[in-house]
Amino acid sequence: MNFATYSPSMYFMEATYLIASILFILSLKMMSHPDTARRGMFLAEGGMFAAVVGTLIGGHxxxxxxxxxxxxxxxxxxxxxAVSVPMTAMPQRTALSHAFGALAAALVGIGEFLVNINELGPVKRGALGFEIILGALTTTGSLIAAGKLQGIVPGRPIQFKGQNIVNLATAAAMAGCFFYFWFNPEASAVFYSMLGIAFLFGVMLVIPIGSADMPVVMSLLNSYAGLAAAATGFVLGNNVLIIAGTLDGFSGFILSVLMCKAMNRSITNVLFGGFGSVIAEETHSAGGVMREISLDDAAMQLAFASRVIFVPGYGLATAQAQHAVRELADMLEERGVTVKYAIHPVAGRMPGHMNVLLAEANVPYSALYEMEQINPEFPSTDVAVVIGANDVVNPDARDNPKSLIAGMPILEVDRARSVIVLKRGQGRGFSGLENPLFFKSCTSMLYGDAKSSLTHLAQAVQHV
Structure with a gap:
């Protein structure tokens, strides 16, 4: 750009874009640790506000x-x-945000095609094609993910014979339309065909993925939405969109890789492996009997323990029991018990799900421990309390090389002296695997709604 032709309003716009970009980078840095994550969100909000104001004042x-x-x-x-969506529905709300953001990028791309296509050079036409493809497939893919998380769409993988071949053919057709449009920008039929195929590909990409892999899918969709925004920035010549979209895209991809590592999976295995359906077919029994514990006996164990570790899972979210567990933890700490929380990276339905829930209950960040930090402490722990977690504490991942989740890092709660598992019933986890932990001699089952059980446990502990 020729800065000599800039008006004062355009200078103001570029200055706000610079400020917004700095705030986005700082927010991403702060969100890498629970202690500063809340401040990071405020910085991100400030950056977005600055970018919007700058655009409205400096734009034509x-x-x-x-x-x-x-x-x-x-x-x-x-x-x-923000007011009505409960914390338990935060994953599907996040998926909807990805869908809306990606749809906005696709709509901007359509507008540019209708108004300025003859003025765009090869580079910007290529960016426009990527914007349309990524925006469209992320829109429908995110809607399917939200539907799976909400239960509107079946959580199990929806698969059929030759599905991977169909998906590859769809991707090839989409790529073919992209290259034809790139060299022939006035081919409107090809452009809209590319758009339609991208919408279809988003559906086909997500429906064969099981609910057990939703945390990785959410990260990937976040990455796609960010890259769509970056492509939009190239088309419009908007610097803040390029910077913010690139940050979002690559951070989402890195997070996806880390999530796959936490599950001992590869991204290609997640996208094409049908993890949920394979596991659901496994019907072998771990053997033994689940031993139920009474409320009073569980309260007695907790009250006279020296060290207690709470292990939250998605059951904590569905029961909205985060405040109840905090109250119980406070009561135990008043009795001199050391209380910690073990956080598995893929517990829940989205990255950081448990951290968000516990932060809402004002659980101190210093009490939250990641898997690598907390696993060495389980052998010296008197009681490990598992609240609605299943797959992330399954010892088969460590002990059974024939298990379909063999090698997946887990929270090794079975090494604690005693384990109390809070569950609604004797059903399996989200992945469909049976958990040998529930049959071990050190494990006791406390059945019922997690919030109610924790509340009654706190009352019982108070009277011990």
Missing amino acids: IISWTWIIAGLSLGSIIGAWM
Whole structure:
């Protein structure tokens, strides 16, 4: 750009973009640790606010009517979602955010095609093609992910014979349309075919993935949405979109790799392996009997323990029991018990799900321990309390080389002197695997709603 032609408003816009970019980078750094994650979110919000203000003041606004309408409608919907969506539904709300962001990128791409396609050079046409493809497939893929998480779409993998071949053929057709459009930008039929195939590919990409792999899928969709935003930035010549989208895209991809490592899976295995359906077919029994414990006996164990570790899982989220576990932990600490929380990286339905829930209950960050930190402490722990977790504490991953989850890192709660598992019933986990932990001699089962069980445990501990 020729800065000599800049007006004061354009200088202001570029200055706010610089500030926004710095805030985005700092927020990403702060969100890498629970102690600073909340401040990181505030910085990200400030960066987005600066970017919006800079665009509105520095951009060439033709009409404010649709902008004001969009800001009003979006603010109302965002405020309603923030107030009404429970923490248990945060994964599906996040998936919807990915869908909306990606759809916005796709719509901008369509607008650029209709208005400015003849003015775009080869580089920007290529960016426009990527924007359309990534935006469209992320939109439908995120909607399917949200449907699986909400239970609207079956959580099990939806598969059919030759599905991978169909997916590859769809991807090839999409790529073919992209290259044809790149060399023939006025081929509107090819452009819209590419758009439609991308929407279809998003559905085909996510439906064969089981719910057990949703944390990785969420990270990948986040990455796709970010890359779509970056491509939009290239098309529009918008620096802050390029920076923010690139940060989002690559951080999401890195997180996906880390999540796969935590599950001992590869990304290709997640995308094409049908993990959920394979596991669901495994019907062998771990053998033995699940030993039920009474509320009073469980309270007695906790009250006279020296060290207790709480292990939260998705059952904690569904029961909205985060405040109840904090109250029980506070009561134990008043009795001199050392209390810690063990956090598995893929516990829940999205990365950091358990951290978010416990933070809502004001559990101190210093009490949260990652898997590598807490595993060496289980042998010296008197009681490990597993709250709605299943697959992340399954010892078969460590002990049974023939298990379909062999090698997946787990929280080694079975090494504690005593284990109390809070479950609604005797069902299996999200992946469908039976858990030998529940049949071990050191394990006792406390059945019922997790929130109710924790509340009654706290009352019982108080009277011990």
